[in-house]
Amino acid sequence: MIMWAKLRQQLWQWRGVLIAAPSVAALLIGLRSAGLLQGLELAALDQFFRLRSKESVDSRIVIVGINEADIQKAGHWPLSDAKLAKLLETLKQQQPRAIGLDLYRDLPVEPGHQELIKVFASTPNLIGIQKVVGNSYGLAVNPPPTLSKFGQVGANDFVVDTDGKIRRSLLTLKDKSGKTIPSLATRLALTYLETKGIKLEIIDETKQKYKLGKATFTPFNAHDGGYFFADAGGYQILSNFRNLRQGFRTLSMTDVLQGRVPVNSVRDRIVLIGVTGESVRDSFYTPYSSRQVSQAATSFAGVEIHADVVSQILSAALEGRPLIKVWSEPMEWLWIFGWAVVGATLSWIRRYRDGVTQRSPLTVVSIFFAGGGLVYGNYLAFLQGWWIPVVPPVLALAGSTIAISSYVAYTATGMRQTFGRYLTDEVVANLLETPEGLQLGGEKRKVTILMSDLRGFSALSERVSSETAVEVINFYLEVMTEVISDYHGTINEIMGDGILVMFGAPIAREDDSQRAIACAIAMQLAMDKVNNKAQQMNLPSLDMGIGINTGEVLVGNIGSKKRAKYTVMGSPVNLAARIESYTVGGQILVSKDTLKEVGSIVRVDETLQIQPKGFQEPITVYEIGGIGGEFNLFVPKKEEVLVVLSQAIPVQYTVLQGKYMGEKVFQGTLVKLSTGSAQICSEYPVELLSNLKMNLVTGMEKARGLGDIYAKVVEISADSPTNFCVRFTGIPAEVAALLYYLRDSSSN
Structure with missing residues (x-):
């Protein structure tokens, strides 16, 4: 079961x-089998x-070319017998090994x-020639009768591809009677090799399959290489043209007839006689026939192509020079599939980073280099x-790369846009990237919990329209x-004006606690932007409190099959809320x-002892004023100057128990005031960090038209437990204006 679960996870991760x-591989193999990629x-x-x-x-081959000047000097074409x-x-006088006559002589040309x-x-x-198969270049032509009687004839037929180029060579073919006719190049090469004791052997x-010296010949098939149902008639091989570009040693017919060629220039060599003059139009296109801008493609005389085929056969038989070979079709299919896997893998492994879809330049570069390596590797193989x-x-x-990008965009964009409004990108990625992402369950993990709450918003929302709130x-x-996204926090829940943030789930990092504190400081600094907006709307400023705790929690998909949520559970979460x-x-x-996890890079402004609900003993918490290191963020210290009021202001207050008001109402007086704090003298002592709801009192009656003041006890006088300082956490605008007037009057 464990092995199956791991296999399922791997299959899902690489889906x-x-x-x-x-x-993609199947599509391309189909296109290739349909011949749509043959031209490329x-x-x-x-x-x-x-x-x-x-x-x-x-140097083993010499061409005696009948060029345009030779034709003009002869005065007519064809040449006379x-x-x-x-x-x-x-030529015979110089004793060549073989002579190939690439000229038709089926009829006499007198004199x-x-x-x-x-x-x-x-x-x-x-060796004379005959044209065995008629095609667009001409009808079939019979061989010279005398040479045919002695069996000294070869076919000069060429196999021309649909784009007009010659890429294959005929070694033999059959005439209409079924008789096998060797090609001119084959007859010349065999004649030359026989003088060296090399003969054709049947394997x-x-x-x-035949053996000739060091070479082994296998016939061309209709689907070899990039071909699709090519004409594989006769015995063909793929032409490995080697001398067309630099050419062969060529003598003009006139020079030979007038004795202007060096002595022994054709001795022991193969001589091919053929037309090179353009007016006869015995020329063909080959792989070297590239078309330049505003120029016609280069063509080669038929005699030159015959000479090159002879050179290929001799080099293969004598020197072991490789002929062009191809893979079997299944091997080629596997090759195509392998590169589809490479493209898909390179794109897939970098599609996400930190839960966000990436269009990384590194992916493009890796695909580019992979493609370059493929082409260069194929070229090196071609040289062999x-x-x-x-x-x-x-x-x-390229196709698998595009397919992966399309797949990721198709499957993830919609879900991210929908879930991203409720979950962070990292949680969405966790759901998408693991087969168990949508299954119920969880795991224990150490995380840092940040809990924030906006002070004064509840009171504000009661006094403004719902649209404004x-x-x-x-x-x-x-x-x-x-801000939270900048510090890679995961927003687990938004509770009205409160936010629960996780650091360490679903992705754990070494600096989770440090980033949590840095995020909290950045959030406090960002309150200036929020209050600037409130000021533009003629609303009072808002404050925010943040509590942070670190511990081991249960994190995962919690709920039922109909309703589930990616969340955290455990006492560390509750303690963060209490703090x-x-x-x-x-x-x-x-x-x-948390302080222990962070280390000494934080600035601790104050140490407090609190007694959270559910805890038997008080716990120590620390007020953080800043963090150094790579974050270097600090909250400005606010100096609260308490002004002694010229006349004490009577107040009445109740102590809040959680979210509920206490039943007993206490009396007291405001004796000192600052912008956000006050000192109160009361009849009864209060506990440190208690939350109070207060009202200003006039003549022992509640001041009509003035709202409720919310405050927290932040300090108790050492001299008298009934004297304490509070920090305002929520104060109506009209009350704030009145207190400002009283404080200003007293200071003046």
């Missing part, structure tokens, strides 16, 4: 990755070709046809002969909520446990 990664994938492959550094020219026979005889037939018959290493005839999909995983990386309290709560009840306006009282 975004478990949803986004498979969904082929463009990426072309870019890898163009980024690859140039290689040295393959006599001129072609002379060209072949001249000199008989001479050409004699050259064909006397040159066993000469697996069923799978058409592997074509690994790059576009689908890049899209999977609501406006004042909403502004007060808005200011306090902002708060002993405060006067502008005062912060903390327990001994």
Whole structure:
């Protein structure tokens, strides 16, 4: 059960990755299988070709090109059989290993046809061409009859992709009769390799797997690499073009015929004869055919492409140079899925911080570097002969990132907007981010409880309209909520004008108690902003008292299945409320446990002994005036100057028992006054920190039209227990005006 619970929690915590990664991967695999990504994938492959550094020219191959100047000098096209026979005889004298004639000669081109037939018959290493398959570039063309009789013919067909580029090479193909015809490049390469004792070996005839020297050939399939249902007819391989950009050593036909080429320039080499002149239009596009701005794409002569395929085969067979290989489809699917997981994970792990949705630049940077690493890694693999999909995983990386962002926004924004009005962001995050977040239950945890209460608001609300009272309290709560949020407090409950705040739940930090005290001081300082608002509304100033306690409580979702609340329970919460009840306006009282947690960075202005309800022995509380360290916040000390009244003012008062008035009414007189305090002489003693309700008396009768005064006993005279000082906690405006007049008159 424990293992299952942990597994459920892990699955819930990673739900975004478990949803986004498979969904995005499945979508991209579907798009790829539908061929919608083929163009992008082929463009990426072309870019890898163009980024690859140039290689040295393959000295085993020489091209005899019939350029535009040669055609013009000949005066007509095609070349006469006599001129072609002379060209072949001249080349034969230098003893090349093989000669490839990339010119059609299925019909005689007079004059000199008989001479050409004699050259064909006397040159066993000469390979002619035929066009086996008709396509948009021309109809099928028969081979030279003489060369066909001796089996010295190769196909010069090319496989052209839908974008007009050649990326695959034909090694063999079948004609209409079903006969297998080797390509021109294959016949030339095999002829050259036979002179070195290397012959083609069959490894697996069923799978058409062959060995040639150090190379192993496997046929191209319709879904290899980035292709989708490509034409896989014949025996094709992916072209690893290596010499097109730097070209091959090329001799012009005129130079060869006139003997202007170096001696032995073609000895022991493969010679390809073909047209390079533009007017014949025997040119094709390849991965190197990039289109520049305002320029046409670069094309390559057919003879150059044949020469490059020959070079690929020779390098693979003799040097073990890798041919382009691909992964199986399941492997490619796993590759795409893996990068979807990477993108989803990088986005998911940083979606929240302290309960708040993050759009962290670090996430963007990490995704960017992951994508860069993916592309660079694929390029390095390409240099080693592997074509690994790059576009689908890049899209999977980006798509899963977008999916996670959308999922978080979709599932969390509405809930945060709703719950955020009642709970803090951290509590909402706790509900959203744990599978048990909405389940009933709790845990014991040490937290610091802050309890605040607004003095004088109840009396104020009785004398103003409900709209005005609501406006004042909403502004007060808005200011306090902002302060509490700045110090990472969790507002557990708002009780009228009172606020219960937790530090340490749902997220515990090492400095919870310090932040609680710093928050309390910041709240007291923020009362200036609240009172400025009250002054603008012609209302009296308000004060706030704060009590703080630290202890182990039960925290979690408490309630029933129909109604529950994330809250704290325990005696430390009750004690925080008791401590708060002993405060006067502008005062912060903390327990001994809290002071011990905070250490010496606080300023203690006064030490008090109180007897909270339910406690057998008095406890010590401390009035806090400030906190140093990184917070550096202090409450200004208010000097209360008591003025001796020229005439004592009779008062009557009752002692409040909690929220209720005592039954007995006591008599006394105000003998001294300050802005917020007074000294009273009474018939009967009172207890320190007692709450009083007082009224001014005229002729032993209650002064009509004047409201009630609320005060707290803050000091008892050492000389007489019936003489004590009080701090006003609530005083009507008309009474405050009268007391101000009496105090001012007495001071003057």
